[in-house]
Amino acid sequence: MSRVEVRDLAVVLGTRTVLSGVDFEVGGGDWLAVIGANGAGKSTLLRALAGLLPHSGEVLVDGVPLRRLKPRQRARLLAYAPQTPALPADMTVFDYALLGRTPYIPHLGRESRGDREVTASVLERLDLSSFASRALGHLSGGERQRVVLARALTQQAPVLLLDEPTTALDLGHQQHVLELVDRLRLADGLTVVTTLHDLSLAGQYADSMMLVAGGGTAASGTPAEVLTEELIGRHFDARVRVATGVAGRPEVHLERP
Structure with missing residues (x-):
């Protein structure tokens, strides 16, 4: 099982700073869900981790800085599935x-x-x-x-990066894909980092979550610590009710004005 560490990661596209000062760790075999409003930089973060975008800062797998590796060596450590391949x-x-x-x-x-x-x-x-x-x-x-x-x-990389793996799928297929990822993660000891737009689904499957907003990390922790009514209201401009669901995991419900 491989541990992922990201230290002070920043991405500048043209003259625009998309991400800056991003720090997080994912334990070996754990699942991190990255959430945030559209345009917050979630996909940019995964592409940077995969080495597909220039960035500053450090990305390490088991203490090895990936910037020192050739693309083929890097691809043996991280596998990336884009949102729209x-x-x-x-x-x-x-x-x-x-x-x-x-x-x-x-x-x-x-x-x-x-x-x-x-x-x-x-x-x-x-x-x-x-x-x-x-x-x-x-x-x-x-x-x-x-x-x-x-x-x-x-x-056969120990780290799996999935950008919105449930995009354009109906509810049943969304659940099927995430159950499949979870089974493979547990069976093979994979470390998984996904972006997910469905907050309830993210809360059901992830071990930890990171909320990206304003070009950086707005919150991180367990799903219960990140999926709060206050944080969702502030960063998604949505009125929600957060309930405790199966196994104590948070469930996000939209509330009518």
């Missing part, structure tokens, strides 16, 4: 998931039998084996989300 319509599910093995395939080389076995195993775990030869353009929204997750998991 490019899915070539004619590519098969198997070939797309196999792309996750890229950090292990030699330059100008081909995937090995072991790479194909890892990919087949991941598809089986995600109940996607029967879709292996199906083109990506013929999948439903829920199936596409599982395929994006499959590609990330074939990297």
Whole structure:
């Protein structure tokens, strides 16, 4: 299980400071949910962690500064699934998931039998084996989300970064995807960092939460400490009631004016 530490992270895009002074830690095998209003910088944070955006500050996995690593080495530590990935319509599910093995395939080389076995195993775990030869353009929204997750998991990285993994899914598929992530996290000892817009879902699954606002960290702690009526009202401009649900986890309910 790998621990993630972020120290004084800042991202400047053009002349605009999107994030500054971001500090947090995620224990090995834990799940951190990053929440915040639209445009707060949640996706920017994950892209910076994945090494896809220039940033200052330090990102460490088990004490190793990622800025010192080459992209292929970094990809063996962190797997990133974007919110809206490019899915070539004619590519098969198997070939797309196999792309996750890229950090292990030699330059100008081909995937090995072991790479194909890892990919087949991941598809089986995600109940996607029967879709292996199906083109990506013929999948439903829920199936596409599982395929994006499959590609990330074939990297066999100990840290999983998921940007809004439930986007555009109905409630049932949202729950299915998050249950799947949770089972895999517990089975494989993965450390998970997700952005989630549904506050109640975030509160149900995450071990800890971080609220991003104003370009930095507005609050962090357990779901019960972050999902408060006062914080949600201030940073989401919403009137809500927070109740205690299953296992003492917070549930957020909108209140009519």
